[in-house]
Amino acid sequence: MFLLSDVRFLPEAPEHSAAIEAIADEAFGPGRFARAAERVREMAPHAAALSFVALFEGTVIGSVRLTPVAIGNVPALMLGPLAVRPSFKNRGAGKALMRLAERAARAAGERLIFLVGDPPYYEPLGYRPVPPGTIVMPGPVDQRRVLVLPLVEGAEAELAGAVQPRRQVSA
Template identity: 65%
Template sequence: MFSLPAVRYLPETADHAAAIEAIAAEAFGPGRFARAAERVREMSPHDENLSFVAIFDGVVVGSVRQTPIAIGSRACVMLGPLAVRPVYKGQGVGRRLMALAEAAARDRGETAIMLVGDRAYYMPLGYRPLPAGSVTMPGPVDPARILGLPLVDGGLEGLAGRVRSRG
């Protein structure tokens, strides 16, 4: 086992890419490439300034990425993937990565974060379901898994439309 304080949290750099891919492959398998969220990531690259890694003993053990997107006419970021190696799950690594991602997005002036994920995990972190049918992903997705986090008062109001690249 390890001591949680021994885990370091750093902004993602290009040097972390291979380790992050390995963690995502382990966590989500090859089926991850068929998901609607992957279609979004194909449209727009993630932003390393909004993405973080957890490192233990010199090894990347978790990561979170955020991608600048637009939903309809509104700018926001899409969080994901969040992945932590199984042996480090349940130690608060994922929650700490989420907190860092939220703070970075807020500091940059973003108004909302959207993700596709498990309600049981994300709702205690402040995420809430977006109205069914309000967000159109570039592929099939369970609308109950589309969640949002306001970063400013009213940050989710009027967040509706097709998910697309910001550029």
């Protein structure tokens, strides 16, 4: 029997990469490479120090990654993928990974996290929709699924523009 208390949560390390890819393949299938969120992940590498894995009996069962980007001129983090092996879903590991990522982002001084995902899952974790067109993704996306979690009060009011690599943002 799986209990959340039996799961260890650790920062992502290079040796976790193959397992993370396998879990993402299992969770999202080959169609994931056609999604707008994947286009963002191709722009910039994720921040391993802000990304985490869940291990059960030494095996990676879930992960979450945060990728530093900019929305217009506003630094942001894109969350994703968040994936948990099917046999471990609906037991709290995904939400625990989300909370770890949020705490790490706050501690790093980040201003906000955004994602493309299901509002009923993410809204109880503090994510909320943004007005359509506020965040312009590099490809088609259902605007109702673009959600933001401000880490600093009012940070979402600054958002306007295309998602781009953070390094291109001028001071």
